[in-house]
Amino acid sequence: MCSRRHPGRVVSLNVSNSNLGGSISPAIGNLTFLRTLDLFNNRLSGEIPHTVSRLHRLWFLELAYNTLAGEIPVGLSNCSNLVYLSFETNKLHGGIPSGLGSLTRLQVLYVGENGLVGRIPPSLGNLSELASLSLFQNKLEGPIPEGLSRLRYLRFIQAGRNSLSGTIPHLFFNISSLQYFGFASNKLHGRLPQDAGRHLPELEVLLLGGIGNNFSGMIPASLSNATKIQQLGLAKNRFEGRVPPEVGKLCPVSVQLGSNMLQAVDEADWEFLRYLTNCTRLEVLDVDDNKLGGVLPSFVANFTGPMKTLLMSKNPMSGVLPLAIGNLVDLEVLEFAENNLHGVIPEDIGRLHNLRFLSLESNLLSRGIPPSFGNLTQLLTLSLSNNKLSGSIPENLGSLQKLTYMNISSNRLTGAIPGVIFGLSSLTDSLLLSDNYLSGVLPPQIGNLKHATTLDLSRNNLSGEVPAALGDCASLVSLALDDNYFTGSIPPSLAKLRGLIMLNFTKNALSGSIPLELSKIHGLQKLYIAHNNLSGAIPQVFEDSSALVELDLSYNHLDSEVPSRGVFANMTGFSAIGNDGLCGGIAELKLPPCEVKSNSQKKLSQLKILLPAIGTVIVICLSILLFMLFLRKGRKKGLDRINATENQMLNKYPRITYLELFEATDGFAPTNLIGVGKYGSVYKGNLPVTVTAARNLVVAVKIFSLQQPGSSRIFMVECEAMRQVKHRNLINIITCCSSMDSRGNDFRALVFDFMPKYSLDRWLRPRSNEQTHKLSLTQLLNIVIDVADALDYLHNSSYPTVIHCDLKPNNILLGSDWTAYVADFGLAKLVGDSMDQSNLNAGTESTIGIRGTIGYVAPEYGAGGQASVEGDAYSFGVTLLEMFTGKAPTDDMFVEGLTLHSLAEAGLPDKISEIIDPDLLHNELNGKDSSILNCLASVVGVGVSCSKDNPSERMNMKHAAAKLHRIRDASERTVGIH
Template identity: 60%
Template sequence: MVSLPFILLLFAVLQAPSSSLHSKSGDREALLQFKEGLSDPLGSLSSWNNSNADFCRWAGVTCSRRHPGRVVALSLPSRGLGGTISPTIGNLTTLRKLDLGSNMFSGEVPHTIGQLHRLRELVIENCSLDGEIPQELGNCSNLKVLSLATNQLQGRIPDALGSASRLQYLYLTYNNLVGGIPPSIGNLSLLVLLSFYQNNMDGTIPEVLSHLNHLQHIQVARNNFSGTIPPLFFNISSLQILGFGSNKLQGSIPPDAGANLPILKELHLGNNRLSGMVPSSLANATDIEVLSLARNNFQGMVPSEIGKLCPRRVELGGNRLEAKDEEDWEFMRSFTNCTRLQLLDLNNNNIGGILPGYVANFSRQIQWLSMAGNKISGVIPPGIGNLASLVDLEFAGNNLQGVIPEDIGRLQNLMLLWLQENRLSGRIPFSFGNFTQMLTLALSHNQLDGSIPKRLGNLKRLTSLDLSYNRLTGVIPDEIFTLSSLTDFLSLSGNYLSGVLPPHAGSLKHVARLDISRNNLSGNIPEALSDCENLVYLTLDGNFLTGSIPKSLGNLKALSILNLSRNAFSSNIPRELGKITGLQQLYLAHNNLSGSIPLILGNLSSLIELDISYNHLDGEVPSLGVFANLTRLSVLGNDGLCGGIPELKLPSCYVKPHNKQRQQLLLIILLPVGLIVTSLFLLCSLLFLFKGKITVGKMKISSFQKIDEKYPRVSYNELFHATDGFAPANLIGAGKYGSVFKGNLSLSASSNDATVAIKVFNFHQSGSSRSFMAELEVLRQVKHRNLINIITSCSSIDSRGNDFHAIVFKFMPNYSLDKWLHPAADEQWHKLSFVQLLNIAVQVADALDYLHNNSQPSIIHCDMKPSNIILGSDWTAYVADFGISKLVGESMDRYMSNSGNSLGIRGTIGYVAPEYGEGGQVSAAGDSYSFGITLLEMFTGRAPTDDMFTEGLSLHLFADMAFPDKISEIIDPSLLQPFDNDARLDTALACITSAIRVGISCSKKAPLERMSMKNAAVELHRTRDSVLEEYFAR
């Protein structure tokens, strides 16, 4: 009888071939099912078919030698495969390696992969997988490499992953994972590399990870981790890369951080909230190649020991690191011996002192050198051209002086050059034409002069060019406008450039921002400018451009901001501007525009800011869109406007009567008017025959007004010839109501011609006649050493039969204060000293005090500003322009009626008292405000309309925030440059501080809180007499 064990053994032997056959067919079936779920546009799996029975020869499939027919590896990286990964992949139970990386898979990671207990490598990176990481992966107890990087995985890292005890490499970078790092990861004692880079994880970094003694690379940057860095991480002697950058980590680096990191190559702690000192012990990590501590709150000096390292990259920017003298810069000296240095970033710290010349001796391998945003002085080293590999050079936002060295042009690989916001002077080097690789060139806010080199046209790759706010003169070279590579911006604003915009300005088809404001450009805007179809920001304000605004600007569909204010444009506002559907801000103020406001502008839903003030517009103001928001709309200085929202306080518009009523009204009016006109014609004919006052073809004097009998009468013809026909070459100033010309006029029969200033009132400007009469009335009644003296006047008819009004003054050779504070391109005048400015301030205060308190009747000037302060040959200041003044206590209705519209707001934007804009009464406090703003402008060098004063910041607030401890940071730097010792400097600063205090007190928002002009004059006299006496005694 056969025993039971024998039977069982025989059954097992007979079954073995059958089981092996089943496993082989199972692997083949699993592969075919895997293929069914895929798309294969490249035919990578063309060999996977029934005609090829040996699936071990299929592409990407590797079978076991020990167990033939069993799949041990499936490797299909970068095959262009798409679709989802079939769960049947979990049936390949002998699989040791699965690499499906760099394909186009979607869907989730199959949970069935957790059945692959023999799996050692799982790589499904750089696909588009989503969903969560299966916790079943923790069952893969032999797994050594797990990479699911660069997908769209979500959720938390499963705790179960800590059960994959043999895991050495864990890559989960570039996903959307959330939550914290599971403490169970600390169980992976064999872990060599751990990377959660670029996810949305948060929480603290578990201290248990610092016990992973085999760890060589940890990278958890670009997440939201907070708390402190566990100190024991700096004791992992096997570490080569420590990457905790771009999180929210706080605390400090341990003082001995570098003592136990002998093979550390990269330390990434940048862009956190770390503080304290940079440890000198980091110098012990002698193999370090990348030291990144940028954008934290580290402070103090950079340890000199750091200079003993020789890294490729040193990133210390965006901290509060300091240096004051040569000794503090010592850490950099050693870098001159570091031949592999490629990047040095020290930008945005508190580093001061003189820039060492040995910077030019750095490695010729250095590509990026940045020291921007510090307090570094001195000059750019002449040998900077030795750094031949430089790609990025940043010295912006310092106190560097002197010229830009010519040899900088040797840096022919340079792509980014940032030198803006320094005190660099001289010309733009001719050698800049060698920068053929340049992408961004920024030289703004310096003191560069001369013309723009034509050779900048060689920079054919340039995307951004910023030369704004320098002292550049001459014509803009045509070559600049042919730089079709410009895509970001071209900014030439705030210079003294002249000439016209050429037609080929339209070649800048790709530029997004074009800013040539605040120059001396003339002529028309070329129609071709509308070819710049990508323009988002176009600013040409503050020039002398003329003609009409081109209708073709309406074709600039991408335009968001258009500023053409402060020019001499005429004609109508083109309704085509209403076609720019994305237009947000439109500024057309201070031009000679006429006609009505296009209704279509009110339909622009995007338009949030509109300034059309001080033109000659008339008709009804729309009420829709931006016209319904008083805080975003300015229509001041347009006599003919009516209607609009009630808050504008404009007169109602005339409503035309119906036809029948109109015919009756015309009959009633025209009959008597016709009789009167006929009678006047007959009377004038008789006068012509018998009196001979008017000769055809030749204009004689029709009337005049003479202020002083010792001067003869003056006619229109005499003034015409005195100014060479009111030639533009003799124009020395212009305002709302008229222009001022320089002329040569004989004031008596026995005297030679004298140079005079002739103010000619603009008959086109409504209200100019009233302004003429108001100014005459004031000047007749005042007499003060600091008020402009009138010689005579003329009220006549010009050669075209139009009304002509003019006032003749003594000519002042130093023109207005405004020209000295903000000189134009062709006026290279020196800066006024603080002593001269203080004297001017005292004299103007005296004049206003006289007008307010000693004149009968009292007079409110209403338009105090630098352009209305005239300077004599001995620098005596004279207050001028009384065209909108108000005599207090005496009706001025016959000269300047206030109809209640926007013209009732007297003054100039930036200088006018706030209460005037709210309909408040004219008062002496309004003059105090304007004087205070003028005083602040004199000593800071900044006009109240400066571009920096936006979003609630004003010149008054700018000064008030700095007073008194930070006054030196806001005043015009040129005021303190001449002083050769600290005592004189301190005295000058005290004097300026005192003057600014008066300016702040005068320009307070509430009228009752402002200092009166009497007290302001007393304070300024006291400042000048006491402080300057002390100054000159030294």
């Protein structure tokens, strides 16, 4: 556009949205009469020419949405007529020139989404006409200049996703023209003024959440005075509810929960929420990941505005979901994950016809999934995992034809998986149903999941054959069917899953050979088919797979030669133990060399197989004869006294005889004795192929001393507990024996996986004759998290609930990879409607006495208190403190009122180095002292919170496990703990 008075003078150049490439010519500086330059949304690159500083008449400069690099020209301060200046969404670096503060007519300054560094120039506070300022998503640091809070015409300020630090100047909350106030995802801290909303009548958006910020204190109820508020984002801070002052005077102890968390005592704590429900324009409320405690008030369902997004996850709130939640008919996103909500999921949720995202995972919700969920036809994401939901999966979930993600894992769901679930062709993300009690066979409709990337049905009671239709799930990246009861062979049709990266069939009853076709999945990285009945040779073609990095074939019946290239040469990624027929391979496998046999050798081999078989038959016949003799002499015992619990155990697991266990342990030889306890002894043994699916499986055999009073009942309790529970950090039972020994006496035994590193106790207090070493911080942290996860499962995800009652280092076993397993459920108490309490737990106190071990047992147990999950939390806390301080709770130093708990509590947080195991400090402190000490202080803090004398003050295991996971995640980033 040229001037009307002077046609030869260009006054405006607008080539926005023109797909222009290349750089901006320096000749632009020759257009000295230019007032408007708009190059918005092109593909321009290179630097901004410094010649633009010649354009003294320029008032509008728009360069946003290009790929311009270099720095902002310092000479722009010469363009004193600029009113609008935008460099947003480019690749600019360097700092913001302080000279921009001299552009006194400037009303709009957008420099967001670049790579700008340094501080916000205080000179920007001189831009008295400024209405909009965008500094979003750069690398700016330092404090917010006080002068910006004096810009009386400021309507829009967005400085999120930087590294700004310090506090927000309070004068910002007096800018009556402010409409958009965004400082999310920085490093800001402090408290909001309690009258924050009183002087912001025009405020529509307030964003202070996101990773990095650390605001605390109360959420001001005065924010409701901003009657035009539409979006309030305060997530990932430390905001609390309001506790009335008079409550703190009356019961100052009761308002403390964990690490300075405020526990709400009545609905006054939620005063801010009560008033916000009157904001008629409010659409988004995000208070995720704060410290809002107490009971969720029912008026959360009373919002009068068009509430579309309600996010309240990761808070210590309890209570129930309001029955009237269905009144919020405009809701599109509803999230209450990772709280302590209990009770049922309201049927009323089915009225939220606009709902697209629903997350209630990691709570204590029980009973069934409401059938009304079938009305949520707009739903894209459904997450109900880690609750206590029971019953079957409703058939009408099949009407959710837009669903892309479904996670209802880690509940107590039973029955068959409805075929309509597999008919949801909209599932383009994940279908996660693991860790339930689902049964039945997989229907052919499973092949309709053509777009799902993850299918996890692991750790259920599914049976039947693996359907060939799985090969039609063309988009699968991860397929997990482990820990079920699948039979038959692995379908070759899985070779059609060309995008598959992980395939897991571990712990099933699959037979036949490994299909050669699996080698055609060229991107397959992880293949787990251990603990099955597979036979034949390992396909040699797997050694040519460059993608395969983990292959677990252990505990099958495989034979022939092990390849030596590719994944087979990687001792950390390949395992084939428990397959006695294998030979060859790399030297580290220590397998016998493969031999080429002649015809005479083959006949000799056949004879060698035949003779032991005949011998086995003879031994069995003699055993039967001896058994009949004992019957004639009237010495029959044991089997007549097996109760319903034992029968269920024997039916679920393979039978084993006394003779087989006798042979497996070399006659219960002293050299195989692992440990001795009050109620029995544990031996190391090798089970033959006739007993398990694996050959020469190394096991631990726990034999009960039935002469000891209460021992028989201990066996029954442990049988029932092990039959009910199933978790990766609980010791795995292989089989059991309820029979008679060679003398006709009652005989009871349980057979578990052998733990090559024995118990945690041996590593905390090494014996003089054992070759052990001090565990590292990494190992200790991983072990304590494993134990916390196990107890969290027993308390919150198992049905019936299991209270261990005897947690201590002796009962924490360690696998070859240092994974921890909680063991010894002999004193466990099961709480639930499905068990016969009178049959199992009656009278246990009379025979067992105080449940637990001195030093680890909860104080209330000694006073006659009932077993509780709080008692387990106490034992866990003491065990944790022992692990990290190196001091047992029964140490001689703990006299005159001093306990392990009080010692640890006195060291928090500033004296942590004085209470931690000196050897651990010596090994770990290597140039990262503060980070290591912070990590240790956080871990010890969990132990102190769990081991308080008052049961009501103890941290529960769900919170303990979650906090330890967060500590480890933070430590991975700061000190490299993995």
